[in-house]
Amino acid sequence: MKAILALEDGTVYGGEGFGARCTARGEVCFNTSMTGYQEILTDPSYKGQIVTMTYPLIGNYGVNVEDIESWQPHVGGLVIRELAPLHSNWRADEPLGDYLLRHGIPGIQGVDTRALTKRLRVRGALKGVISTEGIADEDALEQARSWHGLAGVDYVREVTHPNDFVWEDASSANFRLATAETTGNPRQVRDPLPPADIPIVAYDFGIKYNILRRLRQRGFQVRVVPAHTPAADALAHRPAGIFLSNGPGDPAALGYAVQAVRDLIPTGIPIFGICLGHQILGLAMGGRTFKLKFGHRGGNQPVKNLESGQVEITSQNHGFAVDPASLPPEIVVDRINLNDQTVEGMRHRQRPIFCVQYHPEASPGPHDTTSLFDQFRQTIEKS
Numbered sequence: 001m002k003a004i005l006a007l008e009d010g011t012v013y014g015g016e017g018f019g020a021r022c023t024a025r026g027e028v029c030f031n032t033s034m035t036g037y038q039e040i041l042t043d044p045s046y047k048g049q050i051v052t053m054t055y056p057l058i059g060n061y062g063v064n065v066e067d068i069e070s071w072q073p074h075v076g077g078l079v080i081r082e083l084a085p086l087h088s089n090w091r092a093d094e095p096l097g098d099y100l101l102r103h104g105i106p107g108i109q110g111v112d113t114r115a116l117t118k119r120l121r122v123r124g125a126l127k128g129v130i131s132t133e134g135i136a137d138e139d140a141l142e143q144a145r146s147w148h149g150l151a152g153v154d155y156v157r158e159v160t161h162p163n164d165f166v167w168e169d170a171s172s173a174n175f176r177l178a179t180a181e182t183t184g185n186p187r188q189v190r191d192p193l194p195p196a197d198i199p200i201v202a203y204d205f206g207i208k209y210n211i212l213r214r215l216r217q218r219g220f221q222v223r224v225v226p227a228h229t230p231a232a233d234a235l236a237h238r239p240a241g242i243f244l245s246n247g248p249g250d251p252a253a254l255g256y257a258v259q260a261v262r263d264l265i266p267t268g269i270p271i272f273g274i275c276l277g278h279q280i281l282g283l284a285m286g287g288r289t290f291k292l293k294f295g296h297r298g299g300n301q302p303v304k305n306l307e308s309g310q311v312e313i314t315s316q317n318h319g320f321a322v323d324p325a326s327l328p329p330e331i332v333v334d335r336i337n338l339n340d341q342t343v344e345g346m347r348h349r350q351r352p353i354f355c356v357q358y359h360p361e362a363s364p365g366p367h368d369t370t371s372l373f374d375q376f377r378q379t380i381e382k383s
Helices: 037-041 096-102 113-123 137-146 209-217 231-235 255-267 276-284 371-382
Strands: 002-007 012-019 023-031 049-053 077-079 106-109 126-131 165-167 198-204 220-226 241-244 271-274 288-305 311-323 331-337 343-348 353-356
Touching (some): 012 137, 023 077, 023 113, 023 137, 023 288, 037 049, 037 096, 049 113, 106 126, 113 126, 126 137, 165 209, 198 209, 198 255, 198 371, 255 271, 255 276, 271 276, 271 371, 276 288, 276 311, 276 343, 276 353, 288 343
Parallel strands (some): 023 049, 077 106, 198 220, 198 241, 271 353
Antiparallel strands (some): 002 012, 002 126, 023 126, 165 220, 288 311, 288 331, 331 343, 343 353
16 A cells, blocks of 8 residues: 655655554654664654654564563554565564554555655654555645644653553563473573562653563562652552653653652652653753754664763663753763763762663663663662
8 A cells, every 4th residue: 555754844755555554643753773663663652753763674573472562552653664575583473564553553664764864863853644545745744734743742641551550570581592492482481580579669651561671670579650640649659769761752741740759859769760750850850851853762872971981872762851951959960972962861969869861671772771770779778
């Protein structure tokens, strides 16, 4: 089926459709990861966005049920250069096109994704429409221009779990490759998990499952609570620590979350935030946030630790950042992005509070920063 991608600046790309036969609006962005399209599709942080993959061949290893990052995919649409006609991987359960069809998400292939990415880098992230229904170019452009965008919109309420729950999943254990002759099924060879001896509360602003897996691997008993949970209700679970998750959209639109974190800060309970949780902490501690031109999305973002001098290659997905000039003196900016010098990490001078803008759970991406989960445990034990 024919498909189009229309941008608010008047640009229209034609291609071949796959996945669902429908029309979707969203902010068109790009991700530079070479692998991990399944984790990207199911990352709640992509709510309201149409993702362009810069790597030219997508879908070659299919989709499997073990690597999803949420209960369903959240992207508005997927833009790629070429869809692999065949998939081949021992863990695959279905092809990418079938997965998108089953979840009602449109895809377009045959797009010059290099040209599209260069346009987004120059113009910034643009509102767009992806359609596999054969609509006219003029209709698609009108829909793109009339879409409300991401700024000032609360997407967190659409992706957070409605009720709290304790995370206890066998998939939290790392699996090891082994021969089928000795094990029967390589998927079942998993490392044992440590006892869950430290209770924490994790605010679900759009939390990825691999974050929960990493926390469980460090011996945390994780109670996940909805994004709108007041501080008093979170404290009623008697947590030894508070975790603030990733999530979609504009942090400035989440007044309820900012207030909850502001109420938690004086308690002295250790707090660790990532991505949107990092931005919410920045707002709760008196700072401001702003929208980036085209955001950071990919598995190759260089971050410098200003205190150790170490450079980390990180996985990122965000379109907003904390303004360092707005932060009070008790907040230390301890990490910056080496591409544009934006804030990538902060810590409180007196309180056991720290946060990073990137994704240390790395799904997908490098594992340079998974030690931050160990640091969270050490902070709680010391506290």
